[in-house]
Amino acid sequence: MTATPAIEGWFTTxxxxxxxxxxxxxxxxxxxPRELVFCxxxxxxxxxxxEYAFSxxxxxxxxxxxxxxxxxxxxxxADPYVPFALAAVELEEGLxxxxxxxxxxxxxxxxxxTPVELVVETLYxxxxxxxxxxxxxxxxxxxxxxxxxxxETPGGAG
Amino acid sequence: xxxxxxxxxxxxxxxxxxxxxxxxxxVHAARAALADAGVDWQDVxxxxxxxxxxxxxxxxxxxxxxxxxxxxxxxxxxxxxAACATxxxxxxxxxxxxxxxxxxxxxxxxxxxxxxxxxxxxxxERWDDPDWLRFRLMGMTNPGYxxxxxxxxxxxxxxxxxxxxxxxxxxxKHGLSNPNARYxxxxxxxxxxxxxxxxxxxxxxxxxxxxDGGAAVLLTSLDYARKHGIADPVRIKAISxxxxxxxxxxxxxxxxxxxxxxxxxxxxxxxxxxxxxxAYAEAGIGPEDVSVAExxxxxxxxxxxxxxxxxxxxxxxxxxLLRAGDTTIGGRIPVNPSGGLAxxxxxxxxxxxxxxxELTWQLRGQAEGRQVEGARIGITANQGLxxxxxxxxxxx
Ligand SMILES: [Zn+2]
Numbered sequence: 001m002t003a004t005p006a007i008e009g010w011f012t013t014x015x016x017x018x019x020x021x022x023x024x025x026x027x028x029x030x031x032x033p034r035e036l037v038f039c040x041x042x043x044x045x046x047x048x049x050x051e052y053a054f055s056x057x058x059x060x061x062x063x064x065x066x067x068x069x070x071x072x073x074x075x076x077x078a079d080p081y082v083p084f085a086l087a088a089v090e091l092e093e094g095l096x097x098x099x100x101x102x103x104x105x106x107x108x109x110x111x112x113x114t115p116v117e118l119v120v121e122t123l124y125x126x127x128x129x130x131x132x133x134x135x136x137x138x139x140x141x142x143x144x145x146x147x148x149x150x151x152e153t154p155g156g157a158g
Numbered sequence: 159x160x161x162x163x164x165x166x167x168x169x170x171x172x173x174x175x176x177x178x179x180x181x182x183x184x185v186h187a188a189r190a191a192l193a194d195a196g197v198d199w200q201d202v203x204x205x206x207x208x209x210x211x212x213x214x215x216x217x218x219x220x221x222x223x224x225x226x227x228x229x230x231x232x233x234x235x236x237x238x239x240a241a242c243a244t245x246x247x248x249x250x251x252x253x254x255x256x257x258x259x260x261x262x263x264x265x266x267x268x269x270x271x272x273x274x275x276x277x278x279x280x281x282x283e284r285w286d287d288p289d290w291l292r293f294r295l296m297g298m299t300n301p302g303y304x305x306x307x308x309x310x311x312x313x314x315x316x317x318x319x320x321x322x323x324x325x326x327x328x329x330x331k332h333g334l335s336n337p338n339a340r341y342x343x344x345x346x347x348x349x350x351x352x353x354x355x356x357x358x359x360x361x362x363x364x365x366x367x368x369x370d371g372g373a374a375v376l377l378t379s380l381d382y383a384r385k386h387g388i389a390d391p392v393r394i395k396a397i398s399x400x401x402x403x404x405x406x407x408x409x410x411x412x413x414x415x416x417x418x419x420x421x422x423x424x425x426x427x428x429x430x431x432x433x434x435x436x437a438y439a440e441a442g443i444g445p446e447d448v449s450v451a452e453x454x455x456x457x458x459x460x461x462x463x464x465x466x467x468x469x470x471x472x473x474x475x476x477x478x479l480l481r482a483g484d485t486t487i488g489g490r491i492p493v494n495p496s497g498g499l500a501x502x503x504x505x506x507x508x509x510x511x512x513x514x515x516e517l518t519w520q521l522r523g524q525a526e527g528r529q530v531e532g533a534r535i536g537i538t539a540n541q542g543l544x545x546x547x548x549x550x551x552x553x554x
Pocket of ligand 1: 024025026027028029039040041044045046
């Protein structure tokens with residue numbers, strides 16, 4: 001039994017994991033999840049893409065949690081259900097990417113603007129073993145689980 | 159060239175959980191709109207249906223389904239789907255045909271029967287469908303997206319959960335005597351704040367339900383309305399159904415991510431702001447001319463976003479309007495006098511039409527128990543999945 005990503009090719013694993021997307025070879029626009037067919041830039045008709053690894057850190061655009069168990073195809077991991085937090089994070093490539101928040105952290109650890117880094121953790125376990133996913137983990141002054149984050153300068157793509 | 163068309167009649171089937179076919183609600187609403195206008199179904203030259211995706215083939219061809227249920231009369235037919243903006247897109251089709259001189263009378267109908275609880279994706283594994291993957295990989299529900307927007311208001315503008323509760327209290331009061339509203343009961347701030355948190359910071363009572371319902375609007379040319387003895391009808395001045403401009407940098411349901419602004423810089427105006435901008439430009443008016451607004455309060459906090467998106471106040475100031483009572487009936491710019499989605503719950507293909515029905519009653523002075531006195535110009539706004547949205551301006 002080994003840990004494998006819950007979805008193939010969306011992120012790297014290892015010591016410094018990163019989201020994997022694509023980059024239009026004509027105009028340079030980057031995409032996550034990867035775009036491999038048509039560049040969405042209306043001024044570009046590019047149809048060729050190269051793999052692109054995104055920056056591993058960003059700032060929280062906004063955040064919430066799921067206090068009720070989401071419906072299928074969400075795979076329940078605990079009985080009774082344990083709520084988890086979610087964050088939308090703005091990366092330096094100028095896009096916002098959603099993800100669950102790392103184990104042990106909740107909304108009390110986050111503010112708009114909180115710096116976070118990407119980690120890979122177990123999402124659920126099936127008959128092949130642990131299935132992993134990218135998550136956002138608060139860094140810096142508020143890195144201890146359960147501690148409220150210091151207020152950061154609000155920022156974002158709003 | 160005058161591009162106005164007349165709203166000759168409006169009608170609704172009350173929102174609720176009636177457990178009947180969407181066709182029942184649509185036909186009820188259509189007959190109510192025809193009766194309101196005093197126009198016979200046999201005189202309708204075009205019927206446009208708002209598609210419902212949850213009711214099988216009949217829902218996919220809603221225009222024809224309603225036409226057959228009303229009795230085939232030889233009218234031309236169209237069906238529209240634009241998620242939450244379905245009704246507005248259907249209305250736009252009807253208006254265009256009238257302005258092109260292809261028909262004088264067009265009936266627009268939307269109706270839905272919706273499931274209970276979270277709107278979940280259809281069964282089956284679909285690894286290339288973002289709407290399926292967001293549940294599988296993140297457990298991201300619709301209220302989760304609403305909560306992201308709400309939390310930004312709190313962190314950036316100092317909104318509180320009590321402000322969100324105050325939106326619900328206001329809308330519940332507005333909808334008390336609306337015969338088409340599903341929920342007609344006063345709600346206190348304590349009720350909201352004591353209800354379970356679904357997705358922080360939103361409580362159960364901050365989030366709208368899904369409902370059954372039907373709404374219909376009968377449009378005619380101004381000439382037909384005059385000949386038909388409809389003096390001084392409410393007129394459609396604008397229907398904005400513009401799409402976003404790349405890069406779309408605001409997180410949007412059901413996506414995992416936004417477009418990147420690294421190569422093409424982000425627009426000055428967001429997609430939601432552009433919906434209202436286009437409507438104002440088409441109508442030749444500004445936000446200061448608006449006397450009443452019906453906006454898409456999927457959550458209480460979203461109502462505050464929309465007030466700013468429609469430029470009814472500056473960014474970050476909607477809470478000030480709310481707290482001053484400006485958005486309550488009797489205030490400077492009443493918002494959701496119908497009670498909004500808070501009192502209706504969402505019936506997707508009918509909802510944008512329901513907004514137009516309400517504004518029509520408001521502008522005619524027929525909104526009994528919830529009348530905005532002297533309302534002359536009304537605006538609607540909503541946003542749906544996959545780049546859909548609408549803003550309609552009506553005037554009298
Ligand atoms: Zn390109």
